[in-house]
Amino acid sequence: MDDNRVYVFDTTLRDGEQVPGCQLNTIEKIEVAKALELLGVDVIEAGFPISSPGDFHSVVELSKAVTWPTICALTRAVEKDIDVAADALKYAKRGRIHTGIGTSPYHIKYKLNSNQDEILERAVAAVKYAKKYVEDVEFYAEDAGRTDNVYLAKVIEAVIKAGATVVNIPDTTGYCLPNEFGEKIRFLKENVKGIDKAIISTHCHNDLGMATANTVSGIMNGARQVEVTINGIGERAGNTSLEEVVMTLRSHKELDLHTNINTKNIYKTSRLVSSLMNMPVQPNKAIVGRNAFAHSSGIHQDGVLKHRENYEIIDPAEVGINESSILLTARSGRAALKHRLEVLGYKLDKEKVDEVYEDFLKLADKKKQIKDDDLLVLLGELGKGERRIKLDFLQVVTGKNMVPMATVKLDIAGEKFTATESGNGPVDAAISAVKDIIHRKVILEEFLIQAITRGSDDIGKVHMQVEADGVIYNGFGAHTDIVTASVEAFIDAINKIGNGSGNKI
Numbered sequence: 001m002d003d004n005r006v007y008v009f010d011t012t013l014r015d016g017e018q019v020p021g022c023q024l025n026t027i028e029k030i031e032v033a034k035a036l037e038l039l040g041v042d043v044i045e046a047g048f049p050i051s052s053p054g055d056f057h058s059v060v061e062l063s064k065a066v067t068w069p070t071i072c073a074l075t076r077a078v079e080k081d082i083d084v085a086a087d088a089l090k091y092a093k094r095g096r097i098h099t100g101i102g103t104s105p106y107h108i109k110y111k112l113n114s115n116q117d118e119i120l121e122r123a124v125a126a127v128k129y130a131k132k133y134v135e136d137v138e139f140y141a142e143d144a145g146r147t148d149n150v151y152l153a154k155v156i157e158a159v160i161k162a163g164a165t166v167v168n169i170p171d172t173t174g175y176c177l178p179n180e181f182g183e184k185i186r187f188l189k190e191n192v193k194g195i196d197k198a199i200i201s202t203h204c205h206n207d208l209g210m211a212t213a214n215t216v217s218g219i220m221n222g223a224r225q226v227e228v229t230i231n232g233i234g235e236r237a238g239n240t241s242l243e244e245v246v247m248t249l250r251s252h253k254e255l256d257l258h259t260n261i262n263t264k265n266i267y268k269t270s271r272l273v274s275s276l277m278n279m280p281v282q283p284n285k286a287i288v289g290r291n292a293f294a295h296s297s298g299i300h301q302d303g304v305l306k307h308r309e310n311y312e313i314i315d316p317a318e319v320g321i322n323e324s325s326i327l328l329t330a331r332s333g334r335a336a337l338k339h340r341l342e343v344l345g346y347k348l349d350k351e352k353v354d355e356v357y358e359d360f361l362k363l364a365d366k367k368k369q370i371k372d373d374d375l376l377v378l379l380g381e382l383g384k385g386e387r388r389i390k391l392d393f394l395q396v397v398t399g400k401n402m403v404p405m406a407t408v409k410l411d412i413a414g415e416k417f418t419a420t421e422s423g424n425g426p427v428d429a430a431i432s433a434v435k436d437i438i439h440r441k442v443i444l445e446e447f448l449i450q451a452i453t454r455g456s457d458d459i460g461k462v463h464m465q466v467e468a469d470g471v472i473y474n475g476f477g478a479h480t481d482i483v484t485a486s487v488e489a490f491i492d493a494i495n496k497i498g499n500g501s502g503n504k505i
């Protein structure tokens, strides 16, 4: 056995699926199972077959659908549960029964109304019974986190003697401190006779936000299987998240531990689970959250742009995310602005960047995030002084049950021209008037209006694409009056005709 290999036992489809609202039908479970197989998990816990005919059926179908990972079925230390689990696993290429019972004083007294000796006997009997069906039997000591280590060691030793191949030490209530959980695993390693015949597994819940820390501490003290879920979903505050543990091991090379996970599939598997289970991933979730590789403050952005590792310990490509993102906000600096402008194809000198930055900050104080088209509007505003055609005057008359009319006066290289037109709306009328003046065949291809802020006094932002002689030109306009913004966008586009900035169709 490779001592440095950590086996990944995924329980998204069992513990994760217990979460209210996350229930999946069999087809959806198969889709997740196939994604987990591609991700490279070693074990898929497929369900709790005794719990319902639907769950039984899913375990049967998953056993047929999946080739490489072991398919595991959960049971209580109850013979009927084990019979049903064994039946559900009949098509599995590699099947595992996961049986167990509560070992903490709480569970023994208040849940099972029993005593330590009786629980030990039931644990051993369940493992022996499961062993009649499959070689691979995992035993869980539920609430091991709050179980006295000496008693826990006695139970674990007995179940290994009974044939358990994996012994699961769950911190069911997420209570342990990382050092305490690690010491528990070490205690078992050092005090259980025959421990080398079994793999020690962790199953940590996140009630105090320490599931990953406890799992990693367990590994560092000898556990070689981790029970995890995608996005950390699971009962109450959830389970240990697969992506956090896998990337911790990968990032800390000095631990010299590895898994079989193809990390490039992490992000897409996370998205699949989130969408099928209708469980949004919190934006600041480690590894897979929307902001996990997003930088929004100037000092960080400057640092990342100079050298990614200044603020990133993982290359996003490693987990299947194209690249880190630089989000432009009122906390961004010139380095981030300049970078984004360059991505958009604008190489500006220092003075121009300073000029745009001033307008950028004014806008950023009003908006939460500055998007690319906001930048283009800012650039459009900047270029206005150099335009050959300028809007000098605009008047529209519009309303219900009347024909909208627009009068436009343009300044073309210092000369003034006026036209009046009607249209099916004020924008249509105004654009027809502009066309009358410029005498060119220009076709409006796309017209998009957006509000920059939220109130009725918003700045309206217009993006237009026009076609002239088989070339598409983009125009932008921004104004509190949406008709003015639209005409400005149209004029912005026609000013570009023939200047080489268009795209051939």
Ligand SMILES: CC(=O)SCCNC(=O)CCNC(=O)[C@H](O)C(C)(C)COP(=O)(O)OP(=O)(O)OC[C@H]1O[C@@H](n2cnc3c(N)ncnc32)[C@H](O)[C@@H]1OP(=O)(O)O
Binding pocket: 018, 048, 050, 051, 052, 075, 076, 077, 078, 100, 101, 102, 111, 112, 142, 172
């Ligand atoms: C930590 C975990 O176990 S996580 C898994 C949680 N998953 C589930 O609970 C799966 C869904 N559960 C179910 O479908 C049902 O609860 C069933 C089918 C398991 C049992 O249903 P019921 O027979 O109606 O029992 P109910 O749910 O009311 O109570 C659970 C019983 O199991 C007993 N029990 C609980 N855990 C175990 C165990 N590991 N081994 C043996 N008995 C157990 C309880 O003491 C209780 O017994 P009691 O009725 O004699 O007091």
Ligand SMILES: CC(C)C(=O)C(=O)O
Binding pocket: 015, 074, 140, 142, 143, 168, 170, 171, 172, 173, 203, 205
């Ligand atoms: C069944 C066991 C492994 C469990 O889910 C827990 O203890 O949380």
